[in-house]
Amino acid sequence: MVGVDFSDYRTVASYVNALIDAGFSIMKLSEPQPTQEMLAKYSEMRDETRRPIFLMIAAVKN
Secondary structure, three states: OOOOHHOOOHHHHHHHHHHHHOEEEEEEEEOOOOOOOHHOOOOOHHHHHHOOOOOEEEEEOO
């Protein structure tokens, strides 16, 4: 991609390990994907089926 600064991107491991290092226990991970209706309406969302837009992490402090 032109003009994208990838130095701001983090890996899933970096987020999860930061939470663990801060004393959290990971309860659940979720990577929501577009619905079939959304894919039908916006074909450009197809990439999001292999590279989700969101990462949700449920964690509790130990």
